[in-house]
Amino acid sequence: MNTAQNTKDRIVELGRDYMQRIGYHSFNYKQIALELNIKNASIHHYFPSKEDLGLAVIEKDRQDFIQLTQKYRKAKAMDKLEALIANYEYFFSEGRKLCVLSTFSSSYNEITERMQLAASQYGELVTSWLTATLKEGLEAREFSFKEPAEDLANVWMALMPGSLLVGRMGGKPTFDRVIGSLRQTLKSS
Amino acid sequence: MNTAQNTKDRIVELGRDYMQRIGYHSFNYKQIALELNIKNASIHHYFPSKEDLGLAVIEKDRQDFIQLTQKYRKAKAMDKLEALIANYEYFFSEGRKLCVLSTFSSSYNEITERMQLAASQYGELVTSWLTATLKEGLEAREFSFKEPAEDLANVWMALMPGSLLVGRMGGKPTFDRVIGSLRQTLKSS
DNA sequence: TAACACCTACCTGTATGTAGGTAGTTGTAA
DNA sequence: TTACAACTACCTACATACAGGTAGGTGTTA
Structure with a gap:
């Protein structure tokens, strides 16, 4: 999203x-060392273990999410959700990435307990924000689910x-179809 | 599912x-060698490269899916879908596994082209079966989406x-909630 | 001069994969 | 029925590669 300045931040950005x-x-x-023109060992200077970097990536993503919720604090519920969807559109078009949460969920059984906890807590945060936003939009009659x-x-x-x-396998049309249906869940026509 | 007899089949089962x-x-x-009480090199006897085993796992899962569709060929549409859901309930309760398709989709950008193709084709097969089953249930007025x-x-x-x-992170209640909503998509209240 | 940002050089573990061998089984043909 | 060839299902031992991580150093900046 925003260009990072110092090496530590750039390691986290690239790592993510x-x-x-x-x-x-x-x-x-x-991969990171090459791209930043530093040596492998230098990354250990900032993140002694891979777990440290993993945790930093989760935390960075969580902070970015919080920042997004702050920015859209006073916006309409639909605009909030569209802001979230925009991230996913970006992930898909930019190299068919997964979101950070699903990335760590995919590896859930092979990461440390601390990382599992960090991911789960981040997940709860997003879920409760979504719940609140959905209620908000329902009360404002933006949604009718x-x-x-x-x-x-x-x-x-x-x-x-x-x-x-599924977008990774089925391509853009498949991805778009699912996102389209996602929007439809807000209306009970 | 069914107990495999020979070593080759058991490697595929355990690998999956x-x-x-x-x-x-x-x-x-x-991991497999230990569990089967054979040596690492013996697995290479059956599957020269890891890709070969990956492809065999995808193919095995595809065959199992085809077998399931055959078994439920004359069943009600809802029973067909419930049979599919049962698999997912089993995956979750049995060690929070992912399904084979999402497993390979998670690693999609890091597997060979042949594996990508095999996974994508398998995905298309499931999608078209689902589409047909949904239409079938709609015509029979089992569903009302x-x-x-x-x-x-x-x-x-x-x-x-x-x-x-999400079940991996949020636990059984979260998983159940999503599966519950999945069933609800068949009815337009 | 102390902290910081980075380096070189190296250790260790572990993964896939290969070369070549052996014991037992099966097919074939005199 | 015996005899031999070929195959199957493993084995030991090793090659290769590369990952994460460490020890200890250097140069620059506050």
Whole structure:
């Protein structure tokens, strides 16, 4: 999103990018080192272990999410959701990336407990924001869905990563179709 | 599912199981070798490269899917879909596995072209079966959804893997909620 | 002069994969 | 029925590569 200045931030940015593209385990320090023109060992200077970098990536993504919710604090519910969807459109078009949450969820059984916890807590944060936003839009009669907002929030939590997964195999038309259906869940025509 | 007899089949079964749990790349020959009480090199006897085993796993899963569709050929549409859902319930309860398709989709940018193709084709097969089944159930008035069956099939293709992903982080209640909503997509209240 | 940002050089573990061998089984043909 | 060839299902031992990580150094800047 925003261009990072110092090396540490750039390592996190690049790390996140790679992890979203190829996953936490396939990602390695060499790729970042090459791109930043520094040596492998220098990354250990900032992040002693790979877990540290993983945690930093999750935290960075969480902060970016919080920043987005702040920015759209006073916007319409629909605009909030569209801002979130825009991220996913970006992920898909920019190298068929997964979102950070689904990246770590894909590797969930092979990451440390601390990373599992960080990912889960981040997930809860997004879910509760989604729930609140859905309720908000319902009360303002922007939306007209019938099921409990909590349920729909969970559907979104599953459908957004899911759209990226099937989009990887089925291509843009498939991705677009799922995102289109996602928007439809707000209306009970 | 069914107990495999010979070593080759058992390698595929175990390989699939591990891949669903920890992903294609984290999985390694040693784990299987230990469990089957054979040596690492013996696996190469059956599957010269890891790609060969990956392809065999995809093919095995595809065959199992075809077998399921055959078995339920004359069943009600709802029973067909419930049979599919049962698989996902099983995946989740049995070690929070992903389905084979989402496993390879998670690693999509890091697997060979042949594996990408095999996974994509398998995905198309499932999608078209889902589409046909949804149409079938609609005509029989088992379902009452409003959107095109193609769209809903894609939603299922995204929502089923998605339920496993969020279930890993949010636990059984989250998983159940998404599966519950999945069933609801068939009715337009 | 102390902290910082980076370096060279190296250790260790582990993964896929290969070369070549052996014990037992099966097919074939005198 | 015996005899030999070929195959199957493994094995030991090793090659190769590359990952994460460490120890200890250098040059620059506050």
